[in-house]
Amino acid sequence: MKIGIIGLGLMGGSLSIAIKKVYKDTEIIGFDHNDQHCIEALEYNLVDKVIDDINDFYGVDILFLAVPVDGIIKIVKQLSKVDKKTAIVDLGSTKALILNSVPTDIRQNFVAAHPMTGTEKSGPTAAIDNLYHGKAIVLCNIEDSGESQHQLAKQIFTNIGMKIFYMDAKEHDRHAAYISHMPHALSYALANAVMKQEDPKAIIALAGGGFRDMSRIAKSSPNMWQDIFRQNRQDLLDGIDCFAGELNRCRELIAQEKWDELHSWMDKANRLHEIL
Amino acid sequence: MKIGIIGLGLMGGSLSIAIKKVYKDTEIIGFDHNDQHCIEALEYNLVDKVIDDINDFYGVDILFLAVPVDGIIKIVKQLSKVDKKTAIVDLGSTKALILNSVPTDIRQNFVAAHPMTGTEKSGPTAAIDNLYHGKAIVLCNIEDSGESQHQLAKQIFTNIGMKIFYMDAKEHDRHAAYISHMPHALSYALANAVMKQEDPKAIIALAGGGFRDMSRIAKSSPNMWQDIFRQNRQDLLDGIDCFAGELNRCRELIAQEKWDELHSWMDKANRLHEIL
Numbered sequence: 001m002k003i004g005i006i007g008l009g010l011m012g013g014s015l016s017i018a019i020k021k022v023y024k025d026t027e028i029i030g031f032d033h034n035d036q037h038c039i040e041a042l043e044y045n046l047v048d049k050v051i052d053d054i055n056d057f058y059g060v061d062i063l064f065l066a067v068p069v070d071g072i073i074k075i076v077k078q079l080s081k082v083d084k085k086t087a088i089v090d091l092g093s094t095k096a097l098i099l100n101s102v103p104t105d106i107r108q109n110f111v112a113a114h115p116m117t118g119t120e121k122s123g124p125t126a127a128i129d130n131l132y133h134g135k136a137i138v139l140c141n142i143e144d145s146g147e148s149q150h151q152l153a154k155q156i157f158t159n160i161g162m163k164i165f166y167m168d169a170k171e172h173d174r175h176a177a178y179i180s181h182m183p184h185a186l187s188y189a190l191a192n193a194v195m196k197q198e199d200p201k202a203i204i205a206l207a208g209g210g211f212r213d214m215s216r217i218a219k220s221s222p223n224m225w226q227d228i229f230r231q232n233r234q235d236l237l238d239g240i241d242c243f244a245g246e247l248n249r250c251r252e253l254i255a256q257e258k259w260d261e262l263h264s265w266m267d268k269a270n271r272l273h274e275i276l
Numbered sequence: 277m278k279i280g281i282i283g284l285g286l287m288g289g290s291l292s293i294a295i296k297k298v299y300k301d302t303e304i305i306g307f308d309h310n311d312q313h314c315i316e317a318l319e320y321n322l323v324d325k326v327i328d329d330i331n332d333f334y335g336v337d338i339l340f341l342a343v344p345v346d347g348i349i350k351i352v353k354q355l356s357k358v359d360k361k362t363a364i365v366d367l368g369s370t371k372a373l374i375l376n377s378v379p380t381d382i383r384q385n386f387v388a389a390h391p392m393t394g395t396e397k398s399g400p401t402a403a404i405d406n407l408y409h410g411k412a413i414v415l416c417n418i419e420d421s422g423e424s425q426h427q428l429a430k431q432i433f434t435n436i437g438m439k440i441f442y443m444d445a446k447e448h449d450r451h452a453a454y455i456s457h458m459p460h461a462l463s464y465a466l467a468n469a470v471m472k473q474e475d476p477k478a479i480i481a482l483a484g485g486g487f488r489d490m491s492r493i494a495k496s497s498p499n500m501w502q503d504i505f506r507q508n509r510q511d512l513l514d515g516i517d518c519f520a521g522e523l524n525r526c527r528e529l530i531a532q533e534k535w536d537e538l539h540s541w542m543d544k545a546n547r548l549h550e551i552l
Contacts, residue, residue, distance in 0.1 A: 116482045116483065116484040117484050117485065118484065118485070118486070119485070135484060136481060136482050136483075136484070138482060165481065165482065175478060175479045175482055176482070178469070178470050178473060178479050179470070179479050179480070179482050179483055179484070179487045180482075180484065180486060180487060182466075182469075183466060183486055183487050183490045184486065185523065185526050185527075186462060186466065186490065186523065187486075187490065187545075188522075188526065188541070188542050188545040189519055189522040189523040189525075189526055189545075190458075190459060190462065190519060190522075191544075191545035191546075191548040192522045192541065192544055192545045193454065193458075193515070193518045193519040193521075193522045194454050194455070194548065195544060195545070195547065195548055196518070196522075197454060197518075200548075200551065201551055202451065203451045203454050203455050204455070204548070204551045204552050205412060205441065206392045206412050206414060206441065206451055206452070206455050206456075207392065207412075207455055207552055208392040208393050208394065208411060208412070208455070208456065209393065209394070209395070210394070210456060210459055210460065210463075210492075210493045211455045211456060211459050212552065213489035213490065213492055213493070214459045214462065214463065214489065214490055214493070215548055215549075215552065216486075216489055217486045217489070217490070218545040218546065218548055218549070219546055219548075219549045220542075222538075222539045222542035222543050222546065223539075225542060226535055226538055226539050226542065229530055229538065230530075230533070230535060233530055233533075236530060237527065237530060237531060239469070240523065240526070240527050240530075241527075242469045242472070242473075243465055243466060243469040243523075244520065244523060244524070244527075245469075246464075246465040246466075246468045246469045246472075247461065247462065247465040247516065247519075247520060248520075249465075250461050250464065250465055250516070251461075251513065251516050251517075251520075254505055254506075254509055254512060254513060254516075255513060257506070257509075259502055259506060262498075262502055262505065263498045263499075263502050265464070265468065266464050266496075266498035266501060266502065267498050268467075268468055268471060269463075269464040269465075269467035269468045269471070269494040270467075270494065270495055270498065271471065272467040272470065272471055272476075272480070272491055272494055272495075273491075273494070273495045275476065275477055275480045276480050276483060276488065276491065
């Protein structure tokens with residue numbers, strides 16, 4: 001099999017590691033607009049070779065787009081020369097706008113995917129083993145993808161250990177706002193709330209596991225997340241408003257010293273973990 | 277050395293494990309108002325024996341209060357019969373109200389401590405190795421503690437691998453609101469925001485590491501956290517308001533599509549991790 005990966009950072013690099021473990025006879029060809037990333041990707045053996053023109057991906061069986069979501073929209077417009085059989089799979093965190101931007105002549109090639117995994121780090125040096133194993137991946141509007149492209153993408157994601165979910169792109173974006181995008185906004189806001197205190201160092205010196213966990217994703221790349229927030233703007237605003245309503249309820253119960261109601265509200269939150 | 281521990285849950289049980297590793301010739305005596313906890317603490321070898329009257333701690337070198345913060349306030353009022361030399365160390369997450377409630381005749385015995393560690397679990401079965409190792413512990417208003425009591429507490433916490441910080445109780449409570457109490461409120465609110473959606477199971481099925489981390493402490497005991505929220509009410513409200521201000525700023529930048537300003541705001545949040 002011949003595989004192309006555009007974007008050799010955390011997502012693309014880790015995907016390459018995962019695929020190489022399962023598919024031994026595979027050539028993986030990479031592309032990254034950042035020269036340093038290309039050098040590192042070769043150095044860390046993430047890809048077998050790198051190319052400097054995306055038209056040179058002609059003939060690959062599957063081409064993954066592992067770049068920030070605005071980059072995906074730019075790149076899909078340049079892929080018209082791709083082989084009719086090639087599957088093009090994007091790994092973006094938003095789906096509706098990306099699918100709207102896919103040119104009609106390659107729509108059959110295209111499989112819209114969102115792997116629900118990542119870390120707060122970025123670049124080829126952040127690529128890790130097992131980033132994808134055991135994680136969920138959402139495939140959207142699959143009825144518009146070609147059957148062979150769908151099956152190849154499904155086979156690869158299944159073989160690297162992912163759990164596949166199917167969803168409408170708009171439904172995906174609503175869910176992703178709650179499970180991923182809005183929590184990122186919270187983590188950034190938490191970090192900034194502490195940083196604006198008089199002596200943040202004295203506060204942060206006391207950080208235990210709870211704070212470390214809650215603030216971890218506040219380290220995520222602003223370039224990447226600015227694009228996601230823009231592309232999923234309305235769902236994200238709805239998610240933030242819903243969260244703010246819950247936090248305000250908590251605040252009012254504390255302010256009004258309604259401790260029994262606060263207890264019930266906390267009890268309800270506990271129940272999340274019966275599902276998670 | 278003879279050590280007493282009141283409260284044989286996560287904090288008390290894990291403390292016993294840590295102390296036994298370092299101090300081989302130590303007798304650890306436990307007390308818990310929950311009979312099942314007493315049985316489990318003996319079964320898991322967390323303590324050498326349990327007693328059923330807190331007056332029987334007479335003669336211990338050091339007595340740890342590892343119960344929820346309202347329990348600490350009740351218990352300190354029953355400890356007047358304690359030996360003059362005994363150190364009494366509470367491990368509560370709040371400090372000002374607890375210190376205000378310590379009777380004058382045992383104030384010299386008392387060392388107010390807050391170990392910045394824990395998990396979302398509770399009870400003796402949640403006790404783990406290394407809960408305290410490498411973590412921060414805050415000792416408050418130490419000038420009011422007896423010198424020998426302070427030194428013994430300091431020696432034990434240092435020997436189990438903790439980093440000691442000294443602070444005024446009010447300053448501690450302000451800091452703890454930002455680094456621990458307010459983040460717990462956020463986590464509960466996040467869990468409830470997702471749970472009130474139309475199909476929470478479909479959303480939660482997609483949870484990746486970010487959401488899992490952010491919602492982990494929403495599993496914490498409502499009994500324990502209701503007390504903490506009540507005892508540190510004003511600092512917590514201030515912390516929630518400060519956070520809500522930051523989240524609202526994020527919301528407005530998104531609503532008004534001020535993407536460059538949003539990027540700078542995220543950049544600022546990134547800097548937390550230069551300190552953390």
